[in-house]
Amino acid sequence: MILSAIDYSLNGPAICVYNSAKPFSFSNCNFYFLTDTKRYAATFLNNIYGELFSPYEEDCDRYDSISDWVMRVTVGSDNVALEGYAYNATGRVFNIAENTGILKYKLYQAGIPVDIIEPTKVKKLATGKGNADKQKMYEAFVKETGVNLQEMITPSKSSLGSPVTDIIDAYYICKVIFSQIS
Numbered sequence: 001m002i003l004s005a006i007d008y009s010l011n012g013p014a015i016c017v018y019n020s021a022k023p024f025s026f027s028n029c030n031f032y033f034l035t036d037t038k039r040y041a042a043t044f045l046n047n048i049y050g051e052l053f054s055p056y057e058e059d060c061d062r063y064d065s066i067s068d069w070v071m072r073v074t075v076g077s078d079n080v081a082l083e084g085y086a087y088n089a090t091g092r093v094f095n096i097a098e099n100t101g102i103l104k105y106k107l108y109q110a111g112i113p114v115d116i117i118e119p120t121k122v123k124k125l126a127t128g129k130g131n132a133d134k135q136k137m138y139e140a141f142v143k144e145t146g147v148n149l150q151e152m153i154t155p156s157k158s159s160l161g162s163p164v165t166d167i168i169d170a171y172y173i174c175k176v177i178f179s180q181i182s
Helices: 059-074 091-111 119-127 133-144 149-153 164-181
Strands: 002-008 014-017 029-035 048-052 079-083 114-117
Touching: 002 059, 002 164, 014 059, 014 164, 029 059, 029 164, 048 079, 048 149, 059 091, 059 149, 079 091, 079 164, 091 114, 114 164, 119 133, 133 149, 133 164, 149 164
Parallel strands: 002 079, 029 048, 079 114
Antiparallel strands: 002 014, 014 029
């Protein structure tokens, strides 16, 4: 069974793809993310693949290209998991909803089952607390996997951000769906 877990966003979507023929672990997953930063559009550790966003003229172009990228990456998946909306989100919440709606529709049209995972479940699995911040998620990830993504992908950044936190979220979304299925 192939599971795909998506940390979906307008600016830093990331996907974790796991083939259940092997034990669940970071090294048995492949990670994909989109970025606007050329130096991040690279391969890291032979299982993390960064790609530049496609150019777009308007929001609908962006939504379509991001969802097409997801469909390409998740082809062959038996199940897809998406992190649910954060209830306290601010900013472009309607744009996020429109973007996610297009993806859900394309997945539905492709006959791919979608599970929506509550953000609190993802954080609780990773850290033991449903309200953990990005720093706590990062610390849990490094402790569990021994992989320092910030040092590897964004060494010049002094604070956590995309794509590191997006990859970590996708990993734990995948781990949640794996734990529910197995």
